[in-house]
Amino acid sequence: xxxxxIGAGIVGAACAYELQREGFQVTVCDPGVIGGGATAAxxxxxxxxxxxxxxxxxxxxxxxxxxxxxxxxxxxxxILPCGSLWIAADAEEMxxxxxxxxxxxxxxxxxxxxxxxxxxxxxxxxxxxxxxxLLMSADGVCYPPCAAxxxxxxxxxxxxxxxxxxxxxxxxxxxxxxxxDVIIVANGTAAVDLFPDxxxxxxxxxxxxxxxxPGWLRHQLIELGYLKSAHSTTADSVAFNAQPRATGxxxxxxxxxxxxxxxxxxxxxxxxxxxxAFEYMPGLAQLxxxxxxxxxxxxxxxxxxxxxxxxxYSTVYLATGHEGLGISTSLATAKLxxxxxxxxxxxxxxxxxxxGRSYSHD
Amino acid sequence: MIELFINGxxxxxxxxxxxxxxxxxxGTAQFRSSVTGEPRAPxxxxxxxxxxxxTIDGVQHARSCRIMATEGMRIETT
Numbered sequence: 001x002x003x004x005x006i007g008a009g010i011v012g013a014a015c016a017y018e019l020q021r022e023g024f025q026v027t028v029c030d031p032g033v034i035g036g037g038a039t040a041a042x043x044x045x046x047x048x049x050x051x052x053x054x055x056x057x058x059x060x061x062x063x064x065x066x067x068x069x070x071x072x073x074x075x076x077x078x079i080l081p082c083g084s085l086w087i088a089a090d091a092e093e094m095x096x097x098x099x100x101x102x103x104x105x106x107x108x109x110x111x112x113x114x115x116x117x118x119x120x121x122x123x124x125x126x127x128x129x130x131x132x133x134l135l136m137s138a139d140g141v142c143y144p145p146c147a148a149x150x151x152x153x154x155x156x157x158x159x160x161x162x163x164x165x166x167x168x169x170x171x172x173x174x175x176x177x178x179x180x181d182v183i184i185v186a187n188g189t190a191a192v193d194l195f196p197d198x199x200x201x202x203x204x205x206x207x208x209x210x211x212x213x214p215g216w217l218r219h220q221l222i223e224l225g226y227l228k229s230a231h232s233t234t235a236d237s238v239a240f241n242a243q244p245r246a247t248g249x250x251x252x253x254x255x256x257x258x259x260x261x262x263x264x265x266x267x268x269x270x271x272x273x274x275x276x277a278f279e280y281m282p283g284l285a286q287l288x289x290x291x292x293x294x295x296x297x298x299x300x301x302x303x304x305x306x307x308x309x310x311x312x313y314s315t316v317y318l319a320t321g322h323e324g325l326g327i328s329t330s331l332a333t334a335k336l337x338x339x340x341x342x343x344x345x346x347x348x349x350x351x352x353x354x355x356g357r358s359y360s361h362d
Numbered sequence: 363m364i365e366l367f368i369n370g371x372x373x374x375x376x377x378x379x380x381x382x383x384x385x386x387x388x389g390t391a392q393f394r395s396s397v398t399g400e401p402r403a404p405x406x407x408x409x410x411x412x413x414x415x416x417t418i419d420g421v422q423h424a425r426s427c428r429i430m431a432t433e434g435m436r437i438e439t440t
Contacts, residue, residue, distance in 0.1 A: 211423045212397070247397075288423045 004029065004170050004180040006162045006194070007187030009039040010144050010330040011319050013151035015184050018334035020155060022342065027178060029170065030187070031161040034152055035145030038188045041205060041295020042327045043243055043253055044147075045220060046140045047084055049325065050103055054304055054352035059325065060109065061348050062332035063138065069331065076146040078246040084139035085114070085122065085219040087130055087240070087280065093224040094131040101134060110137050123218060125283045141220055141243050144327045162187075165194045168315045182341060185310065186319040188298040188326075198306065199359050200321055202296040204260035206270050207253050211288040214248035223280060238273040240280040250287065252277050254324070256297075263294045299323045300359060307336050307353040317341070318355050366435040381426035381437060382407070382414045393426070394440045416440075 003019045005012045008030035016026045030036075046066045050056045070079045088094040097113055104111040112135040114122060119133045158178075164171035165185070170178050185191050189202040223240040241253040255273045260266065270292060278285045298321050300306060306321040317340070319333050336353065339346040351357070363374040366384060373388040382404045385393065392401040394415055404414035409428040417438040418424040426437070 213422055286421060 001025070001182065002180045003027070003182040003184065004178050005184045005186055006030075006165075006170065007037075007185070007190075007320075008032070008034045008148065008152065008157055009037050009186065009188060010035060010042070010148045010151075010327050011188075011322060011333055012184070012186035013148040013155075014330040014334035015186055015319055015337055016155045017151040018338045019182070019184075019341075022338055024182065026155050027180075028152060028155055028157045029160050029162050029172065029178075030157065031159065031173070034157065035148035037190075038295050038297055038326060039144045039148055041207060041293060041297075042144050042324070043207065043241065043251055044078075044142045044144045044327050045084070045243075045325075046079075046142060047220075047325075047328050048104070048109055048136060048139065049328075050100065051303060052352075054349075055325075056107070057348040058305070058329050058332050058353070060107070061335070062329045065331035065335065066140075066142075066328075067138075070140075073142075073147060074150055076143065077150055078143035078146065079140060080142070080244065080246045081138075081140040082244055083135055083137040083219050085119070085221050086134040086136070087119070087126070087221055087223050088132050088134075089223065089225065090131050096224050097132060097134045104136070111135065112137065123221060123281075125216065125281045126221070127280055127282060135219070139220060141245070142327065143245070147327075162194070165316065167313060181315060183316045184319055184337065185316065188320055188322075189296050191298070191306075191318065191320040195310065195318070198318070198320070198355075199301050200306075201258055201299045202260070203299040203323065204255070204257040204263070204266075204294055204296055205253065205324070206255045206265065206273055206292065206294050207251060208270070208274065208289050208292045209245075210250045210252070210284075211290050212248035213250060213287060216248075216283075216287070217242060217244040217250050219244070221280070223276075236269070238269070238276045240276050242277060242281065242284070249290075250284070252284065256324075258299075260296075263296070265292055265294060297323045297326075302357075302359045305329060305333060305353055306355050307333050308340055308350060308355055311356050364431060364433045366431050366433070366437060368437045369439060375431050377431075379431045381416065381418055381424075381429045381431050381435065383427075384431045385416065385426065385437060385439070390439055392439060 003024040114133045160172040220243045243251045300321040310316040375384045405411045414427045416426045
């Protein structure tokens with residue numbers, strides 16, 4: 001059986017890896033480098049989230065898969081089991097910490113509530129006087145492009161754009177055609193070029209990385225206000241998110257913009273994002289930045305990815321719409337697709353992510 | 363003359379000396395080690411190459427060729 005996968009980002013790479021293990025002969029097509037699109041602009045969280053029951057199911061399943069895979073990944077994938085710390089700035093956000101603690105505890109996810117003092121001890125560079133935090137010790141981070149490269153290490157990758165899709169066949173921009181028993185569309189926001197009706201919107205984000213300051217930051221930090229801003233499906237927003245990297249560097253996010261037309265740095269948005277970061281960690285302003293860049297997340301209206309059989313085709317499948325959780329959920333996405341292809345039950349229900357769903361959101 | 367400290371030792375340098383020049387004139391050629399452990403020292407002298415980075419008054423990765431020596435400055439090589 002032959003499979004063609006469109007897109008060499010983390011999702012396409014995970015699908016390629018999984019299908020190869022199922023015995024498929026896999027070819028991946030991408031006009032760019034491996035992991036050079038949204039994957040390179042992802043922070044690389046391997047996180048569990050609870051925005052919805054379906055999001056929890058997918059992220060927790062995928063995190064378990066990452067934990068298994070971590071044993072095999074090379075050092076370049078920079079797996080760092082640093083844990084996530086959700087920061088509560090006030091009593092209202094602290095109530096959310098307790099709600100999340102109960103939710104995760106009931107479901108067997110290791111979590112811990114930190115009070116103001118414990119939080120300050122855990123992260124001495126945080127602004128004093130935070131209400132507390134929620135430590136999710138099983139979360140981690142990775143360097144996504146190198147993880148994608150490893151997943152594709154024994155897969156044939158063609159540097160070409162797929163310009164046309166038909167049952168069992170793709171046409172490349174150089175004019176040649178590839179036949180396949182299975183075609184998987186895993187090219188993020190570009191999936192709308194092949195499926196104009198897909199409800200995908202590019203959501204631009206900025207990132208900044210510092211020089212090496214080993215030990216300066218210990219956990220991935222995320223403000224609980226992130227939930228409020230990431231929830232909004234229309235307004236531009238920023239939220240504090242900082243990660244220690246295996247190199248000692250600090251990766252700072254995050255911004256979310258709809259309607260941005262190009263990938264250039266938007267200085268006012270970058271300034272707003274950094275101002276937010278400095279409010280939480282004033283000392284960040286003294287560190288040396290070495291690079292800023294942007295990327296486009298593939299956002300769906302209900303904030304769940306699109307995974308499964310493409311409507312109207314028998315050989316084509318979709319794996320896109322992962323928004324800001326594509327690294328976290330890539331491995332589970334590949335498992336769900338492989339299960340559907342092989343007519344097997346999956347570990348979690350597949351229905352919430354199927355392409356033909358209603359996409360409504362509360 | 364102003365007094366500054368390089369790795370804890372006191373030295374006197376002329377006013378108007380950069381931190382990089384102070385470190386060189388006080389006899390230290392290795393400013394820092396690269397990620398792979400190679401010795402590093404100033405190259406461009408104008409803030410572009412980043413080879414002259416030192417910890418100055420507690421701030422890591424300070425480009426010493428662009429910073430003037432000041433009274434009591436504490437410089438650490440790495």
